[in-house]
Amino acid sequence: xxxxxxxxxxxxxxxxxxxxxxxxxxxxxxxxxxxxxxxxxxxxxxxxxxxxxxxxxxxxxxxxxxxxxxxxxxxxxxxxxxxxxxxxxxxxxxxxxxxxxxxxxxxxxxxxxxxxxxxxxxxxxxxxxxxxxxxxxxxxxxxxxxxxxxxxxxxxxxxxxxxxxxxxxxxxxxxxxxxxxxxxxxxxxxxxxxxxxxxxxxxxxxxxxxxxxxxxxxxxxxxxxxxxxxxxxxx
Ligand code: ADP
Ligand code: MG
Numbered sequence: 001x002x003x004x005x006x007x008x009x010x011x012x013x014x015x016x017x018x019x020x021x022x023x024x025x026x027x028x029x030x031x032x033x034x035x036x037x038x039x040x041x042x043x044x045x046x047x048x049x050x051x052x053x054x055x056x057x058x059x060x061x062x063x064x065x066x067x068x069x070x071x072x073x074x075x076x077x078x079x080x081x082x083x084x085x086x087x088x089x090x091x092x093x094x095x096x097x098x099x100x101x102x103x104x105x106x107x108x109x110x111x112x113x114x115x116x117x118x119x120x121x122x123x124x125x126x127x128x129x130x131x132x133x134x135x136x137x138x139x140x141x142x143x144x145x146x147x148x149x150x151x152x153x154x155x156x157x158x159x160x161x162x163x164x165x166x167x168x169x170x171x172x173x174x175x176x177x178x179x180x181x182x183x184x185x186x187x188x189x190x191x192x193x194x195x196x197x198x199x200x201x202x203x204x205x206x207x208x209x210x211x212x213x214x215x216x217x218x219x220x221x222x223x224x225x226x227x228x229x230x231x232x233x234x235x
Contacts (some may be wrong), residue, residue: 002028003163005062033188035213089169092172132154149173
């Protein structure tokens, strides 16, 4: 699924001060590509991901994901569209602490109407793919930070979305664990044929991406990718 961003602007008002988060942004991400959205804290990464996900409404501009104009959807339509088309990996894994790894992965499957009898099997398979075969029945508290982030990736990928967005997926991890998580995320593009966008201020992200896009003060600066490509949209 391709992602097309045109003229995207978004400001936040705090009291009488208007803070521009995105200042007119254009971006084309081909289907199956892995993009690192790099930039310092406050550069607009989360705002951009939220606009692509239909979680935030820009002041101007459009986002089209594989023909769906996300910026034209009502919030109810956006909820339905997200369930079918999108996986989201947060910085904090955002797992439900009272559910096991498998049950956490089953949540989006339930929301997309996967029959009850198939859910446990699909969830276990998704956890197997991220190397958590032996941990399916554990609670998040019983897992390491890296394992929790793997569960979050399995949860985002279980519904086989065409787009996976990850917001600082390695933010809470040590370097080595973070590198594995980035490889797993990039691998989704190849294995599941989905378009992956990872927001980060971790320069290591560049090594797994087809393309590095740098945000600075709500504007884009393109940079050459340094790494090997695992997606199909790379150079
Ligand atoms: P990043 O994810 O790169 O750290 P953000 O997209 O979160 O950047 O933020 C971009 C800018 O917009 C920052 O200046 C931030 O303070 C501001 N901003 C983001 N969200 C809000 C909000 N809900 N209210 C006010 N300002 C915000
Ligand atoms: Mg952010």
